[in-house]
Amino acid sequence: MTNISKSTGMTLAVLSILLAGQNAEAAWNAGYVGNPPEQAYPWSAIPVGAGGVILFARSIATGALLEGDQNNGSWHFSPIYSATQVWTVSASYSPVPVNQLLDTYYVAHLDADGPNEDGQMRLTMWSLFTGWTTTPPFDTGANLNGPTPTIATLVDSGILHIFYTSSNGALKVATYNGQFTLQTLDGFAGPDGQVAGNMYQPTAVHAVDGFHVYYRDHSHDTLREAYSPDGVNWTKFQTVDGAGVVGGVADNVGFLPAAIVDPYNNTINVFYTDLSKSKLRIAQRGVGDLGPWSYAQVDDIDDLSIKAPVIHGNEMQVYYESAGKLRVAWGTGPGALAVGTLDGGVPVVPVNGWVKDTMGFYATAVEIRNPLCIVAQGCGFVPSVFYWDSLNGDIRNAYYQ
Numbered sequence: 001m002t003n004i005s006k007s008t009g010m011t012l013a014v015l016s017i018l019l020a021g022q023n024a025e026a027a028w029n030a031g032y033v034g035n036p037p038e039q040a041y042p043w044s045a046i047p048v049g050a051g052g053v054i055l056f057a058r059s060i061a062t063g064a065l066l067e068g069d070q071n072n073g074s075w076h077f078s079p080i081y082s083a084t085q086v087w088t089v090s091a092s093y094s095p096v097p098v099n100q101l102l103d104t105y106y107v108a109h110l111d112a113d114g115p116n117e118d119g120q121m122r123l124t125m126w127s128l129f130t131g132w133t134t135t136p137p138f139d140t141g142a143n144l145n146g147p148t149p150t151i152a153t154l155v156d157s158g159i160l161h162i163f164y165t166s167s168n169g170a171l172k173v174a175t176y177n178g179q180f181t182l183q184t185l186d187g188f189a190g191p192d193g194q195v196a197g198n199m200y201q202p203t204a205v206h207a208v209d210g211f212h213v214y215y216r217d218h219s220h221d222t223l224r225e226a227y228s229p230d231g232v233n234w235t236k237f238q239t240v241d242g243a244g245v246v247g248g249v250a251d252n253v254g255f256l257p258a259a260i261v262d263p264y265n266n267t268i269n270v271f272y273t274d275l276s277k278s279k280l281r282i283a284q285r286g287v288g289d290l291g292p293w294s295y296a297q298v299d300d301i302d303d304l305s306i307k308a309p310v311i312h313g314n315e316m317q318v319y320y321e322s323a324g325k326l327r328v329a330w331g332t333g334p335g336a337l338a339v340g341t342l343d344g345g346v347p348v349v350p351v352n353g354w355v356k357d358t359m360g361f362y363a364t365a366v367e368i369r370n371p372l373c374i375v376a377q378g379c380g381f382v383p384s385v386f387y388w389d390s391l392n393g394d395i396r397n398a399y400y401q
Helices: 006-020
Strands: 028-032 040-048 052-059 065-071 074-081 085-094 104-113 116-127 131-134 152-156 159-165 171-176 180-186 199-207 210-217 222-228 236-241 255-262 267-274 279-286 294-300 308-312 315-322 325-333 336-343 359-369 381-389 394-400
Touching: 028 336, 040 085, 040 381, 052 085, 052 359, 065 104, 074 104, 074 116, 074 131, 085 152, 085 159, 104 152, 104 159, 116 159, 152 199, 152 210, 159 199, 159 210, 171 210, 180 222, 199 267, 210 255, 210 267, 236 279, 255 308, 255 315, 267 315, 267 325, 279 315, 279 325, 294 315, 294 325, 294 336, 308 359, 308 381, 315 359, 315 381, 325 359, 336 394
Parallel strands: 040 359, 199 255
Antiparallel strands: 028 394, 040 052, 052 065, 065 074, 085 104, 104 116, 116 131, 152 159, 159 171, 171 180, 199 210, 210 222, 222 236, 255 267, 267 279, 279 294, 308 315, 315 325, 325 336, 359 381, 381 394
């Protein structure tokens, strides 16, 4: 690793503690996932067990949906769906308080079938009793020739909600509780604030006041929001940022948004790309607040970069790719976010195992239970980030323990 001065080293150590939050005696580590490293796009991850994580990815070689898990320190990947090639993936789980083995894992995916687009939405799920099973297509999905497609999933009260773009460009939601129910939300001419246009790249959060979905209005280059108090009745639609929004910016915004609720500061936060300036941007508002949004430009970002936010140490951390580096912004919101490099260049925090390879634009992050802590002494949680080394096509993982 590059030598650093004593004063610079002290500064980096302080930044490392700020990023890590708990268990400051531990350290950031980074490395390849699998031996040999798995060549796949990391799309979605969910925490399991005492410090475990399951990663869902798309195989570069076959397009299969892969499940990766870590056993005895080694990563193992296996295809759980390969009838067609998957493109975009979102995973959620329904926890059962009695026994974690009884959790149900949901993996929604938009499929592509090689050069002939399949464009179907399917659900692959796991339970202790059935193993991995895949439903027949429940909708025609999105046009894969459009902007980078993404989907979002939420589980609330045992019901799965899948947000995606239909083949005609409308924002839709499929709810699943043993059978699918489909609703069209936005992207058509109608009452109650809906607009005519192509709605892409939804991200969704559930706050104490209900469901909030954020997405790009590709026809008007804006960031939009759909709101429901119960996940059934969608009562409010609005433009959050873009031309004509008071306090917003008249740029081409809303590309590849990622939303997260900060329970410590009682805010909803949306990270997205300003394509006019190639900047990571944030919009923030209090949960249940009807007042104006607050905004800020955060950092340079590659236009196609996914954003991967987590809550850690009473504040937000969001991971993304910029100029071939895995970058991180952390803090509480607009005007209160610090930024730095974590991998793919000289890191701003000491990271064991960092490399100078060119990092790509796929990333996902979760908070997991620190496997090194002692439960009886109060077990802390730490971030784990999965991202793509585009130089070799391999998955990497940065984690704190």
